[in-house]
Amino acid sequence: MATEELKNNNPIRKEFQILLDQDFKDRKLKENEIIKATVSEITKNFIVVDCKAKMEGMIPIEEFKNDKELENLKIGSQIEVYLERIESFKGEIIISRDKARKMKTWKKMEKVFETQEEMTGYITGKVKGGFITNVEGLPCFMPSSQIDVRPIKKIDHLMNTPLKVIATRIDKNRGNVCVSRRAVLEKSKNAEITQALKKIKVGDIVEDAIVKATTDWGIFLEINGIDALLHVSDLSHGRVKKPSDLVTIGQKLKVKITKIDEKTNRVSASVKALTEDPFDNIEKKYKIGNIYEGVVTKIMDYGCFVKIEDGVEGLIHNSELDWTNRNIKPNKILSVSQNIKFKIVNIDKDTKRISLSYKATLENPWDKIKNQKGKEVKIKINNITDKAIFAEIIDSKLSGMLHYKEISYQENIEDLKKFKKNDSLNVKIIEVKDDKIRFSKRALEKDPLDWFKDNKKKVGDIITTRIHEVLKTGVKVTVDQDKKLIVTIRKADLAKDTADARPEVYSKDNALDAKITEIDLINRRIKLSVKAAQIDEEKSLIAKFGEGATKSGATLKGIFEKAIGKKDKKEK
Numbered sequence: 222m223a224t225e226e227l228k229n230n231n232p233i234r235k236e237f238q239i240l241l242d243q244d245f246k247d248r249k250l251k252e253n254e255i256i257k258a259t260v261s262e263i264t265k266n267f268i269v270v271d272c273k274a275k276m277e278g279m280i281p282i283e284e285f286k287n288d289k290e291l292e293n294l295k296i297g298s299q300i301e302v303y304l305e306r307i308e309s310f311k312g313e314i315i316i317s318r319d320k321a322r323k324m325k326t327w328k329k330m331e332k333v334f335e336t337q338e339e340m341t342g343y344i345t346g347k348v349k350g351g352f353i354t355n356v357e358g359l360p361c362f363m364p365s366s367q368i369d370v371r372p373i374k375k376i377d378h379l380m381n382t383p384l385k386v387i388a389t390r391i392d393k394n395r396g397n398v399c400v401s402r403r404a405v406l407e408k409s410k411n412a413e414i415t416q417a418l419k420k421i422k423v424g425d426i427v428e429d430a431i432v433k434a435t436t437d438w439g440i441f442l443e444i445n446g447i448d449a450l451l452h453v454s455d456l457s458h459g460r461v462k463k464p465s466d467l468v469t470i471g472q473k474l475k476v477k478i479t480k481i482d483e484k485t486n487r488v489s490a491s492v493k494a495l496t497e498d499p500f501d502n503i504e505k506k507y508k509i510g511n512i513y514e515g516v517v518t519k520i521m522d523y524g525c526f527v528k529i530e531d532g533v534e535g536l537i538h539n540s541e542l543d544w545t546n547r548n549i550k551p552n553k554i555l556s557v558s559q560n561i562k563f564k565i566v567n568i569d570k571d572t573k574r575i576s577l578s579y580k581a582t583l584e585n586p587w588d589k590i591k592n593q594k595g596k597e598v599k600i601k602i603n604n605i606t607d608k609a610i611f612a613e614i615i616d617s618k619l620s621g622m623l624h625y626k627e628i629s630y631q632e633n634i635e636d637l638k639k640f641k642k643n644d645s646l647n648v649k650i651i652e653v654k655d656d657k658i659r660f661s662k663r664a665l666e667k668d669p670l671d672w673f674k675d676n677k678k679k680v681g682d683i684i685t686t687r688i689h690e691v692l693k694t695g696v697k698v699t700v701d702q703d704k705k706l707i708v709t710i711r712k713a714d715l716a717k718d719t720a721d722a723r724p725e726v727y728s729k730d731n732a733l734d735a736k737i738t739e740i741d742l743i744n745r746r747i748k749l750s751v752k753a754a755q756i757d758e759e760k761s762l763i764a765k766f767g768e769g770a771t772k773s774g775a776t777l778k779g780i781f782e783k784a785i786g787k788k789d790k791k792e793k
Contacts, residue, residue, distance in 0.1 A: 250274060252304055255321050260298045270300065270316070274307060278316040285318065301325070322358030330359065330398060334388040339405055342386045344379055352376070354400055356386065367401035370410070414486045417447045421488075425478045430490060432472045435465045442476065447488055451476060455491035458499055458532025460518055499532040500573050506530075507575075509565050512582055517559045525551045527563060527577055535575035537563065544580050544587060545618040554579070586619050591653050600660060602644045605637060612660070615645065621658025623648060629663050630670075631707060669706035670742055680737050683754050688731045691724050698733060698749065710735060714750035717759075722752070734758075 250256065250272070258278065262269035267279045280302065285291035290300075303320035333340060342356040344363070351364040363386070368376060386400040387408075421427075427444050430451075434441040440451040451474075453461050461467065468474065480489035507513065507529070515527040515535070524538040540547045542554045555561065564581035567574075600612035603620065610623040628636040640646070652659035678684060686698035689707055695715065700706040710733075716722040727733075736757060739748035 250304060250307055252307055254304055255301050255324055256304050257299055258302045258316065260294060260296050260300065263294065263296065268294070268318075270302065272302070272304070272314060272316060274314045276314055278302065278314045280316060280318050319358065326357040326359040327393065329357070330388055330391060331393075334391050337387055339385045339387055340400075341383050342400060343381050343383065344376065345381065354384075354386065356398070356400060359398065361386075361388075361398040361400045363400050363402065367399075367403045370403055370406050411486060414447055417445055418481060418483070418486065418488075420445060421447075421478055421481070423478050423481055426495070427476050427478065427490070429473045430476045432468050432470055432474060434470065435463075435468065437463060440464050440468060442474065442490060444476075444478075444488065444490070447486075449476075449478075449488035449490045451490045451492065455479070455489075455493055458493050458496065459528065460526065460534055462519075493532075496532075499530065500570055503533065503570060503575075504568060507565055507568065509568060512562055512564050514560060514562055517555050517557055517561060520551045520555065520557060522550075525555055527561065529575065533575070535563070535565070535577040537577045537579050541566065541576075541578040541580055543618075544583065544585050545620070586617060587653075587656055590614075590617075590619055590650070590658065594650050594653050597647055597649050597665060598660075599645060599647055602640060602642055602646075605640060605642065608634065608637075610637065610640060612648075614658075619658060621650070621660050623660040623662065627651070627659070627661040627663055630666070630668065630705065669701060669703075670745065670747070672701045672706050673737075673740055673742075673747075678737060678740075680740055682737050683734055683757065684737065684749075686733050686735055686749065688727055688729050688733060691727055691729065693724060696724055696727055696733075698735070708747045708749050710749050710751060714738075714748075714752045717752050717755045 256272060258270035258272045260268060261271045261277060264282075266282055268282060268285065270278050270280065272278050282291070285294065294300075300318065301321045302316040302318055303324055304314070304316055305320070306315035308314065330340075332338075340356050342354040342361065342363075344352045345355050345360075346353040348362070351362055352368065354361045354363045366372075367389070368379070384402050385405045386402050387404045388398060389401045389404065390397070390399040392398075421444070430442040430444045430449065432440055433443050433448070437453070439453050440456070442449040442451055451464075453464055456464060456467060474492060475495060476490040476492055477494040478488065479491045479494060481487075513529065515529045517525055518528045518534060519526040524536050524542070526534045526536055528534055537551075537555075539549060539551060542551060543549045561579060562582040563577040563579055565575065566578050566581075567576040569575070599615045600621070600623070601615055602610055602612045604611045608625055610625075610628075611620060612623060613620045625634045625637050626632040628639075646662065647665060648660040648662050649664040650658060651661045651664055672678070684700065686700055686708070688696050689699045689704065690697040692709070695709055695711045697707050697709050700708060712722055712724060714722075714735075715724065715727070733751055734754045735749040735751045736753035737748070738750050738753055739746060741747070
């Protein structure tokens with residue numbers, strides 16, 4: 222105990238401690254910063270360095286194995302280390318070479334991220350969606366899409382090889398960095414393209430544009446090291462099915478530069494721009510209304526295209542294919558590569574569109590049918606609707622309509638049920654108008670209305686009819702003996718007295734005297750009235766038996782009884 226107190230009270234020892242503390246204070250070491258240290262010893266497992274602290278620091282040799290620095294490291298070499306703790310609970314200094322590199326790289330990364338400067342990295346491993354890339358000691362992520370300008374399957378030749386990359390995203394809080402090799406390649410390529418673009422201009426003619434690839438919509442060319450697009454519409458003035466039918470990979474083409482987009486560095490070229498546009502003199506070569514020959518090149522849902530000459534095509538719309546069917550499918554009439562005749566309907570030079578007609582070169586069946594009005598023809602039923610029959614004239618493509626009122630003179634809609642699809646029947650053509658045909662079956666029969674002419678009946682005449690059918694609104698009566706002429710008498714015309722004008726009081730086959738009030742043979746309208754007949758009869762009786770009735774005070778009843786009495790005497 223006395224010895225220990227003597228040591229503590231030793232003035233030399235106290236002075237040394239003061240000087241040592243002052244030296245550490247002057248060094249101004251701060252934690253979480255990069256400091257310089259001197260290598261004092263190299264062992265199998267550690268690199269011992271002097272940081273001018275109370276103790277020497279020890280760095281695991283593994284922090285040097287991924288760096289060529291270890292090969293050149295020797296005693297006395299100065300290195301940068303990251304100071305985590307000046308003194309741990311064990312009194313040791315905590316330092317790291319790896320963290321020093323990462324911090325230095327982070328600072329550099331933040332700087333180059335803003336300036337988009339290139340850095341050197343090494344692909345060290347593959348992970349989901351991309352690759353781990355070591356950039357100056359800092360592990361970064363490179364997405365698979367950013368390794369090259371085009372997708373590549375194998376990257377063995379790029380593993381652990383120095384690659385130029387650019388930082389595309391930095392998240393210091395999470396310690397994440399994304400880098401791109403593709404951006405470097407594109408930057409370099411764009412620089413090359415920019416220089417190359419200075420050597421060409423719109424309007425230049427290139428003799429040796431090389432075909433690199435073909436698609437359905439165009440051709441990719443190489444012009445003086447620059448990629449250019451030759452759209453399918455710029456290959457020829459005519460229609461081109463597939464560019465691959467005209468060119469092969471590696472073939473040289475003569476083209477004209479038509480567009481240069483400096484923002485996107487895209488170049489457009491044209492072959493057809495080197496040849497004369499056939500539409501410039503189209504109206505001199507072809508006249509509207511004339512008939513020419515051509516080849517069907519393409520069939521669409523709405524029509525078909527016909528090659529008139531190289532670079533010139535016309536369209537035959539569906540409506541111009543057939544006289545009888547305006548919506549017929551083109552492939553039912555024509556086929557690709559078929560030679561046909563056509564008539565030019567219209568030429569639009571501005572839009573480079575030519576309208577053609579195929580049916581105009583064929584016989585028009587409508588011209589013939591117009592002269593057959595009133596003639597009997599045989600038809601085949603195609604369709605039956607709720608009010609009409611649609612049928613085609615046999616030995617003709619023309620179709621027409623048979624309305625239910627034209628089936629019989631009774632004009633009964635139930636007559637439609639007598640027919641079915643594909644039935645054949647004879648009819649008369651009663652109308653041809655605006656490419657529409659109307660048929661009539663009843664027109665082949667004798668018209669029941671002829672009864673009025675045959676019997677010399679006129680408006681005002683009284684005729685005897687028989688009830689055919691009792692309706693709620695009146696009665697149907699037959700006029701002729703064959704019972705083909707049927708006329709409806711309205712409820713209001715059934716009797717003079719309202720009480721008697723009830724259809725339910727009548728029965729089928731009852732005889733009714735009715736007056737003809739209207740005969741309209743054109744519109745097929747006949748009106749009969751029992752009421753009018755009764756009024757006429759009443760007037761007649763009054764005129765015959767009621768002389769002096771006003772003076773004698775005779776009544777209408779008495780007049781009728783008198784008339785009936787005289788009638789009875791005659792019968793006796």
